[in-house]
Amino acid sequence: QTYGRFQECGTDSNSPCGKRMQQAALSFCGRVTANGKPRCLPAEEGIALSVEQGDGIYVLLDLQEETAGLLTLDLNLPQEAEILIGFGEHLDDLRVRTDVGGRQFCAVYHGVPGRQRFTHYHKRLGCRYLQLHIYASSVKLHYAGLLPTQYPLDEATAAPCDDRLLSAIYRTGIHTLQTCVHEHYEDCPWREQALYTMDSRNQMLCGYYAFGETQFPRANLWLYAQDRREDGFIADCVPSGIGLAIPSFCLHWYQAVLEYTEFSGDITLVQEIWSKLCSLLDAFSRFFDRKLGLIPCL
Helix, strand or coil: CEEEEEECCCCCCCCCHHHHHHHCEEEEEEECEECCEECCCCCCCCEEEECCCCCEEEEEEEEEEEEEEEEEEEEEECCCEEEEEEEECCCCCCCCCCEECCEECEEEEEECCEEEEEEEEEEEEEEEEEEEEECCCEEEEEEEEEEECCCCCCCCCCCCCCCHHHHHHHHHHHHHHHHCECCCECCCCCCCCCCCHHHHHHHHHHHHHHHCCCHHHHHHHHHHCCCCCCCCCCCCCCCCCCCCCCHHHHHHHHHHHHHHHHHHCCCHHHHHHHHHHHHHHHHHHCCCECCCCECCCC
């Protein structure tokens, strides 16, 4: 955990918050310490940080691993202060990357004087690193991190061998799957948190071996069948109002349904979604070139 001072460059309060964080000049002051020793959060007594110049204090926090959960803050401010909160998966820019092609991976918290505890229950974040830009010259930091939110999964199989490297890779794979399981499978816990047919097919197939659980994949596969595009295809992300479809991804849905049926022994899902399975094939058949025996690139 490190901190320093920041100075906005080329932006103002009307600029997108992620852009403000991405372009700010950072000046490193030191590690977050208490009594001269490095400290991790939470810290009930609080860790006092201060700067003498710039627009305020930045704090960079390492959560130690990819984490999916609810933003939680516990801090003490001497005055009202805006706090920008960036979240990301790497530090290639020597900071959290908060502005990606105009997309903002940043939140704004309006702090009040005194100690305050806040958890944002309405949006789940996925990240390895958090970065705070606190528009104040001093702060006492008690905690900043994510309250984990996890679907209840049991690990069905142990690491496949005694090799430490392979075991570490296996555990990382298990953790990756777990951080992508919430209301539905997610292509990633950070950027999109969206249900894609090809991504989820791979996650389901690994999950059958890792967790021995089929109820969650069934719910995802059923959800695809509820999509109602006029052309009969399945939208990029379900559920969504997105106007795009990836035709090849639609076909992975059939593979996922087959694998679910084989692993679970449950044929009721196929019975429930049979009409959608047929209508999706009809959508592809409209483009079939009988002379070539192929479907063109759609």
